[in-house]
Amino acid sequence: MDDWREAQEVLVMDGGIKVPYSWSAGETGTTYLESLRDDKKFLGTRCPECGIVYHIPRRNCPDCFSECAEWVELGSSGELVTYTITRKHHPQLSPLKGVFGYAVIKLDGADTGFVHLISEFDESQLAKGARVEAVFAGEREGSILDVRYFRPVKAVS
Amino acid sequence: MEPVAIVGVGMTKFERDRVRDTFGDLVFEACTRALDDAGMTIDDIDIVLTGSNDFFDGRTISSMAIMDACGSYDKNVSTVEGDGTFGAAHAVMRVLAGWGTCLYCAHHKGSESVMPLITNAMFDPIYERFLGIDSVTSAALQARAYMDRYGVTEEQCAQVSVKNHGNAFKNPYAQLPLQLTIEDVLASPYVADPIKLLDCCPISDGASAVVIAGAQRAKALDAKPAWVKGIGYNCDAYHLGDRDLSKVDALQAASKTAYAQAGISDPAKEVDLAEVHDTFTYLELMAIEGLGLCRMGEAGEFTAFGNTAQDGRLPVNASGGCISSNPVLVAGLNSIIECALQIRGDAGEHQVDGVKTAVAQGVNGPCGQSQCVWVLGGDE
Numbered sequence: 028m029d030d031w032r033e034a035q036e037v038l039v040m041d042g043g044i045k046v047p048y049s050w051s052a053g054e055t056g057t058t059y060l061e062s063l064r065d066d067k068k069f070l071g072t073r074c075p076e077c078g079i080v081y082h083i084p085r086r087n088c089p090d091c092f093s094e095c096a097e098w099v100e101l102g103s104s105g106e107l108v109t110y111t112i113t114r115k116h117h118p119q120l121s122p123l124k125g126v127f128g129y130a131v132i133k134l135d136g137a138d139t140g141f142v143h144l145i146s147e148f149d150e151s152q153l154a155k156g157a158r159v160e161a162v163f164a165g166e167r168e169g170s171i172l173d174v175r176y177f178r179p180v181k182a183v184s
Numbered sequence: 185m186e187p188v189a190i191v192g193v194g195m196t197k198f199e200r201d202r203v204r205d206t207f208g209d210l211v212f213e214a215c216t217r218a219l220d221d222a223g224m225t226i227d228d229i230d231i232v233l234t235g236s237n238d239f240f241d242g243r244t245i246s247s248m249a250i251m252d253a254c255g256s257y258d259k260n261v262s263t264v265e266g267d268g269t270f271g272a273a274h275a276v277m278r279v280l281a282g283w284g285t286c287l288y289c290a291h292h293k294g295s296e297s298v299m300p301l302i303t304n305a306m307f308d309p310i311y312e313r314f315l316g317i318d319s320v321t322s323a324a325l326q327a328r329a330y331m332d333r334y335g336v337t338e339e340q341c342a343q344v345s346v347k348n349h350g351n352a353f354k355n356p357y358a359q360l361p362l363q364l365t366i367e368d369v370l371a372s373p374y375v376a377d378p379i380k381l382l383d384c385c386p387i388s389d390g391a392s393a394v395v396i397a398g399a400q401r402a403k404a405l406d407a408k409p410a411w412v413k414g415i416g417y418n419c420d421a422y423h424l425g426d427r428d429l430s431k432v433d434a435l436q437a438a439s440k441t442a443y444a445q446a447g448i449s450d451p452a453k454e455v456d457l458a459e460v461h462d463t464f465t466y467l468e469l470m471a472i473e474g475l476g477l478c479r480m481g482e483a484g485e486f487t488a489f490g491n492t493a494q495d496g497r498l499p500v501n502a503s504g505g506c507i508s509s510n511p512v513l514v515a516g517l518n519s520i521i522e523c524a525l526q527i528r529g530d531a532g533e534h535q536v537d538g539v540k541t542a543v544a545q546g547v548n549g550p551c552g553q554s555q556c557v558w559v560l561g562g563d564e
């Protein structure tokens with residue numbers, strides 16, 4: 028039995044699933060992304076009960092389950108909570124060319140962090156708590172990639 | 185908890201590119217072994233539960249496609265699309281609900297698709313997915329947060345790779361036994377800092393199965409039961425920026441529940457062995473701390489002193505862990521099976537002496553969002 032199994036080349040069918048989706052950003056997400064697109068401004072939502080300012084904004088507070096109806100304008104800079112530099116990345120997943128990384132960034136005025144790209148850095152500039160600023164795309168279309176990436180804030184000389 | 189036991193276990197060998205076997209072939213192999221181990225036939229099974237993931241399998245309702253391979257026709261069937269620790273917890277609940285004896289199997293073939301593209305798709309399609317983040321880059325964010333918080337070094341993480349790949353030599357089911365030094369791990373290339381190639385698990389194919397029965401049935405069998413003493417599971421935030429990635433809140437909460445059920449008040453003293461989720465080396469250190477086996481931030485030193493070695497005071501991943509074979513979803517079930525085998529004294533070459541209480545841990549979701557803890561024991 029083993030003999031023919033070893034000799035037999037098993038057939039493999041190549042295929043894939045390709046299904047287009049159209050995901051709604053919802054009313055809260057649309058307000059947020061419109062503000063990035065039209066005004067280059069980050070918005071968060073504040074929980075009326077615990078006072079936490081959420082960025083990415085959301086409709087309800089996951090902690091206390093209250094509705095977060097109040098919008099708060101946030102800074103376009105903030106600090107690195109944690110980061111990584113990608114060294115070996117799947118080409119289909121690389122939105123930037125050259126050296127880039129990912130970070131959890133807490134924007135000024137927000138209590139939660141969010142994940143975005145980092146680029147235009149020297150490795151020595153990256154550390155927990157380091158200041159970073161948003162670099163906006165020239166042509167913006169209402170997507171999270173209207174912010175191209177974050178880069179270290181240049182020291183004021 | 186009412187007494188429930190694992191009365192049969194079965195695993196396939198884990199390998200990359202198991203091209204000769206379909207999903208169904210793997211499931212059949214694992215289920216047959218579990219039934220043999222329990223001294224049962226498929227006719228003795230009342231409930232069948234399967235675990236799989238549609239994206240990995242490349243078919244929707246993937247759980248239903250292998251029903252013929254696990255002998256489920258005319259049986260009470262349900263499916264769990266999460267890690268095996270959660271699936272097996274569901275199996276226990278079905279047994280406790282009085283539906284009878286349960287066969288639970290989980291399968292995975294990582295080699296048939298493209299891992300980074302699939303793990304990228306677990307992230308939010310509006311805010312995160314376009315950024316191209318995947319399981320490795322997100323783990324790297326957590327690794328740095330954890331290492332920064334406690335001053336954990338890359339060398340301390342590397343110990344986990346050396347230890348677990350070495351342990352895998354004694355486990356015939358493990359995929360990737362490797363003789364490594366800390367220097368080898370440190371010299372391997374960065375994939376996403378601070379994670380290096382030898383900090384990462386491989387891509388694996390395989391399946392596992394368990395038979396779970398209530399006390400009456402378990403005691404009537406010739407099989408050696410491993411008793412389920414406690415199970416806890418808890419969830420944390422989905423968005424990575426919403427939680428402190430350096431913390432293990434969900435794991436601590438799940439441990440607390442599982443230990444309380446098991447009557448364990450001091451896990452560091454009462455647990456004899458642990459099988460934990462170590463797809464990346466830092467995760468084993470976080471798991472040891474989250475499970476209360478040492479103090480927070482001290483797992484690196486705890487490991488350096490040899491405590492978690494196969495012959496240490498509290499062996500962790502004596503099987504070689506996920507870093508030696510990582511069939512996604514099956515991985516947590518493997519941890520449970522390894523604990524059961526250790527308690528029975530049937531772990532073969534990697535048997536640890538005197539295991540009376542063993543703990544298995546599994547995770548679901550990005551960066552261990554959801555955590556499941558099992559306590560198994562030798563006595564009802």
Ligand SMILES: [Zn+2]
Nearest residue numbers: 074077088091
């Ligand atoms: Zn609130």
